[in-house]
Amino acid sequence: MTHAPIGRRAALTGGLSLLGLVLAGCSTSSSQLAAVAAPPKPQPTASEVPEDVRLMYAAITTDRFPIRASRMELVPRRFWRQEVDDPTGEKPGTVIVDTTDRFLYHVKDNGRAMRYGVGIGAAGFEWSGRAHIAYKREWPTWTPPSDMIARHPELEKYRHGMPPGEDNPMGPRALYIHQGNTDTLYRIHGNPDERTIGQAVSSGCVRLLPQDIIHLHDNVRSGSPLIVT
Numbered sequence: 001m002t003h004a005p006i007g008r009r010a011a012l013t014g015g016l017s018l019l020g021l022v023l024a025g026c027s028t029s030s031s032q033l034a035a036v037a038a039p040p041k042p043q044p045t046a047s048e049v050p051e052d053v054r055l056m057y058a059a060i061t062t063d064r065f066p067i068r069a070s071r072m073e074l075v076p077r078r079f080w081r082q083e084v085d086d087p088t089g090e091k092p093g094t095v096i097v098d099t100t101d102r103f104l105y106h107v108k109d110n111g112r113a114m115r116y117g118v119g120i121g122a123a124g125f126e127w128s129g130r131a132h133i134a135y136k137r138e139w140p141t142w143t144p145p146s147d148m149i150a151r152h153p154e155l156e157k158y159r160h161g162m163p164p165g166e167d168n169p170m171g172p173r174a175l176y177i178h179q180g181n182t183d184t185l186y187r188i189h190g191n192p193d194e195r196t197i198g199q200a201v202s203s204g205c206v207r208l209l210p211q212d213i214i215h216l217h218d219n220v221r222s223g224s225p226l227i228v229t
Contacts, residue, residue, distance in 0.1 A: 043073050043074060043075070043076060044072075044073050044077065045073055046071070046073045048073070049072045049073055053072055053080055054069075054072065056080075056081060056211065057069060057070040057072050057209065057211045058211075060210075060211070060214070063139075063172060063214075064138070064139050064164070064172075065139065065164070065165055065166050065172070066166070067172060067192075067210045067211070067214075068192070070192070070194055070209050070210065070211060071194050072194070074194035074195055075117065075194045075197050075198075075209070076117075076197075076198060078117070078198075079102065079103075079116075079117020079118075079197050079198050080117065081114070081115070081116050081117075081211075081212055081215065082114075082115055083108075083112055083113070083114055083115070084105075084112065084113055084114075084115045085111065085112060085113070086105070086107055086108070086111055086112055086113040087105070087113070088105055088107060088113065090107050090225075090227065091107065091225075092107050092108060092109035093106075093107060093109075093220075093221060093224050093225070094106075094107045094224065094225045094226075094227065095107075095133065095175075095188075095216075095220060095224055095225070095226045095227075096226075096227050096228065096229065097118065097120070097188075097206055097226070097227075097228035097229070098228075098229050099120050099200075099228060099229060100229065102117060102118055102119070102120060102197075102198045102199075102200075103115050103116065103117060103118065104116045104117075104118045104188070104206065104208065104216070106216060106219060106220055114215075114216075114219070116208050116212045116215075116216060117197045117198055117208070117209075117212075118197065118198075118206050118207060118208055119191065119196040119197055119198065119199050119200070119201060119206070119207045119208075120199075120200050120206060121200060121205075122200045122201055129179055130179070130225070130226070130227050131177045131178060131179045131184060131186075131225075131226045131227075132177075132178060132179075132223060132224060132225050132226055133175045133176065133177065133178075133188075133220060133221075133222060133223065133224045133226055134176050134177070134178035134183070134222065134223070135175075135176050135222045136173065136174065136175045136176065136217050136220070136222055137173065137174050137176070138172065138173055138217070139164035139165070139168070139172055139173075140164060140168070140170045140173075140174040140189070141161040141162060141163060141164060141168075141170075142158065142161065142162040142168055142169060142170045143158065143159075143160070143161045143162070144158055144159070144162075145185075146159075169191070170187070170189050170190070171189050171190025171191055171192070171207075171210055171213060172190050172210050172213065172214055173189065173190055173213045173214050173216075173217035174187045174188070174189040174190075174213075175187065175188040175189070175216070175217065175220065177226060186205050186206075187205040187206075188205060188206045188207075188208070188213070188216070189205055189206075189207060189208075189213055190207065190208060190209065190210040190212075190213035190214070191207040191208070191209070191210075192209070192210055194209065197209060
């Protein structure tokens with residue numbers, strides 16, 4: 001599969017959280033969720049998912065909290081994690097989010113790139129610019145800002161942070177996006193709903209399947225440049 005080279009200009013967008021919560025700049029509305037929850041287009045059956053893919057997305061029981069196996073029959077084949085020829089021309093270590101094709105590329109040093117399927121932000125909620133991955137966290141805490149709590153009083157109990165765990169909308173890993181020394185409030189993080197991969201359904205961050213965000217987290221370095229087409 002080939003793609004046109006990705007240009008230097010970029011637009012950082014993303015999407016997140018199926019829990020109806022508004023996460024740091026990331027939210028999913030009930031109407032958007034209804035669209036995602038519509039009957040999916042025909043996908044491979046569970047028996048048609050190759051064994052190597054099932055193993056790649058198998059349950060993880062050795063992490064801080066258990067992570068269920070991802071149901072890859074709900075995810076189009078093109079969004080399954082795979083190593084590809086680098087289509088970006090960017091330097092090794094760069095992370096690129098292609099919001100048109102819904103891929104995230106992590107450029108390797110041998111003319112190759114690891115490609116992940118992602119969910120991104122809905123139209124009208126884009127944030128543009130070059131940035132970098134300031135730092136990364138395992139099982140991050142989520143702290144909603146005060147204006148978010150004002151709009152969603154049910155979040156008051158999380159004013160001082162929602163502890164890490166299986167119900168935390170940040171998932172098992174998060175990469176924090178800064179421009180210069182400024183936190184953009186956008187994140188790249190995990191989300192367990194397979195139906196949202198390849199979709200534009202929320203107003204915040206870029207989301208990957210839990211197994212994919214763990215793989216990316218383990219391989220990307222803090223300080224890495226981030227560009228988005």
